[in-house]
Amino acid sequence: MLNTKRFKGLIDSLYEDLLRTHVEITDIKLSEDKWSLKEIIGHLIDSASNNHQRFVRLQFGDLLSFPAYDAEEWIKTQKYNIMNWDVLVTLWYNYNYLLLHIIENTNEIMFGNVWVRG
Secondary structure, three states: OOOOOOHHHHHHHHHHHHHOOOHHOOOOOOOOOOHHHHHHHHHHHHHHHHHHHHHOOOOOOOOOOOOOOOOHHHHHHOOOOOOHHHHHHHHHHHHHHHHHHHOOOHHHHHHHHHHOOO
C-alpha cells in the first residue's frame, strides 16, 4: 500500500484555506481568458473525475482508449461560477479522499498496467 498520509495532509490544509476564502471573490475573473477560483476548483473536480475513471479501469488491465478532456469546454458547460462555494469545495475535498481510498486499496501488481496513448 502506498503511503498517502502526506497527500491527506495537503488536501486537508487546502480545504481549510478554501473554506476561509471570502465567497465574494470566488467567481471573479481577472480577465476574460482567465478562470475564476470557482472555475479552478471545478477544473480540479473534473480532473479528479477523469482520474477516478482511469484509476479504476487500469485495475482491469491496460487502458487502450479514454475520451479526451477539453478543459475550456467542460468549464464553460458546467457553469461553476454560479455554484455554491461550500458545495464546490466540499465536493473537491471528498472526491480527492475517494481517489486516495482507491489508491490505498489498489493491488500493487496493478501499478504496472499502463494507459496506452497514440
